Amino acid sequence: MVKVALISGSLRSESVSTKIAKNVGELFPAGYEAEFVEIGNLPLYNEDIDTESNVPAEYTAFRNAIKSADAVLFVTPEYNRSISGALKNALDVGSRPYGQSAWDGKPAAVISQSPGNLSGFGANHHLRQSLVFLNMPTVQQPEVYLANSFEIFDESGKFNEETAPFIQSFVDAFVDLIKKHQA
Ligand code: FNR
Numbered sequence: 001m002v003k004v005a006l007i008s009g010s011l012r013s014e015s016v017s018t019k020i021a022k023n024v025g026e027l028f029p030a031g032y033e034a035e036f037v038e039i040g041n042l043p044l045y046n047e048d049i050d051t052e053s054n055v056p057a058e059y060t061a062f063r064n065a066i067k068s069a070d071a072v073l074f075v076t077p078e079y080n081r082s083i084s085g086a087l088k089n090a091l092d093v094g095s096r097p098y099g100q101s102a103w104d105g106k107p108a109a110v111i112s113q114s115p116g117n118l119s120g121f122g123a124n125h126h127l128r129q130s131l132v133f134l135n136m137p138t139v140q141q142p143e144v145y146l147a148n149s150f151e152i153f154d155e156s157g158k159f160n161e162e163t164a165p166f167i168q169s170f171v172d173a174f175v176d177l178i179k180k181h182q183a
Helices: 015-025 057-067 087-094 121-133 164-182
Strands: 004-007 032-036 071-077 106-115 144-146
Touching: 004 015, 004 164, 015 032, 015 071, 015 106, 015 164, 057 087, 071 121, 071 164, 087 121, 106 121, 106 164, 144 164
Parallel strands: 004 032, 004 071, 071 106, 106 144
Antiparallel strands: none
């Protein structure tokens, strides 16, 4: 079973990012298992508390969840033209201890969303900047910038007819990338 970790950059209970991540998780083919990984419980990254003798349990659980995944999907809102502090914190926690990054080499994919017209372009590319450094090969095409994101679902809470085929093509591209890295 190929495991895909789903990460949402928003902590709020009614988050559109989280809703998108969970919906995308259902679009993977047979043989894939998507698992939502929480980031809201992670203490702010501080090297002083990340010592060999005293690693916060939340850090360890998060790092293990990422390490056990074969690939990572990020869905990010845009906060002040960048990613949320919560998402940056999760990237930082997963990247340490030095030389033991949980992210290293894992295929990734990025969706940004915004309830307005701008679709989180700034967040999408700030996130990609970190993913380059974290050595995560990332789906390049199709890029997914979801504008007016409150309107992309139907009454049942699934992607609407206009949105679903595009998101499926993105998942297909992600699966191709994952396969290349498993070969
Ligand atoms: C926002 N929002 C926002 N939207 C945007 O398109 N560009 C931006 O720079 C910002 N900046 C921003 C900062 C902060 C601190 C908050 C709380 C919000 C609005 C944001 O897109 C909106 O709240 C989304 O609904 C957040 O995504 P979730 O929580 O629904 O996943």
